[in-house]
Amino acid sequence: MTNQKHQFDASPVLVEELAPALRLSLRVKPARRAALGQALGLDLPARVGSRAAANGVEALCLGPDEWLIVAPEGTDLAAPARAVYADAPHSLVDISDREITLRLSGPAVLDLLAACCPRDVRAMPVGSAARTVFDSATVVLWRDGPADFRMDIWRSFAPHVRSLVAQVRQEIAAGL
CATH class of the missing domain: 3.30.70.1520 (Heterotetrameric sarcosine oxidase)
Incomplete structure (x- = not known):
């Protein structure tokens, strides 16, 4: 699952859409x-x-x-x-x-996830995963490394989640 489909511009959080699986x-x-x-x-x-x-x-x-x-x-x-x-x-x-997967990684990924996810993502051990919500969308969050996550999102919620991710990335970048 490391093949990427698209990659968005660089920032403290890199967002990549992974190839179908x-x-x-x-x-x-x-x-x-x-x-x-x-x-x-x-x-x-x-x-x-x-x-x-x-x-x-x-x-x-x-x-x-x-x-x-x-x-x-x-x-x-x-x-x-x-x-x-x-x-x-x-x-x-x-x-x-039903779903797409985004890879979220970088030094501010925990801040990005914390902005829209009620789960304490900092407490998730590397190698674990959980079904949770991102704003109002049900997602599966996989923690692959200290600053490396995958997020499975239902296609119908993907535009909403992408929009939130973009907004939070801009806010994080503006605060740097």
Whole structure:
């Protein structure tokens, strides 16, 4: 997920729209989590906010029986999941077209996120992720490094979130 689609002008926060990716919403009972994870080739994390990665596939635990799976476009995870369905009944839904991802990075990224996100992003450990809100839009925020985040946004909210990000970036740049 490091390929960028567009990049906006430089400032204390760099904003990049990442290339499309396969996104799957997975629901499976906790007792069947390990079997399904094995079929998908990674250990599905059990703790909400925890992430796991293997072979270019990332899994984020969003709830006790809910995961977001992200992989490069063209990855086939449906076939291995289907192969274990009898032993691990589950719901696996392709939500790839529903969202876009922005990478937000730079020395003022925590200030930008704090301006519109009620979650204490400074307290999010590197390597964690969470479903939260950015202003009024539900987003998934991935903390990839101390000053490096990804934000998954529903396409319908993307213009609103981009506008807020641009406004806050201008305010941060003016304050420097």
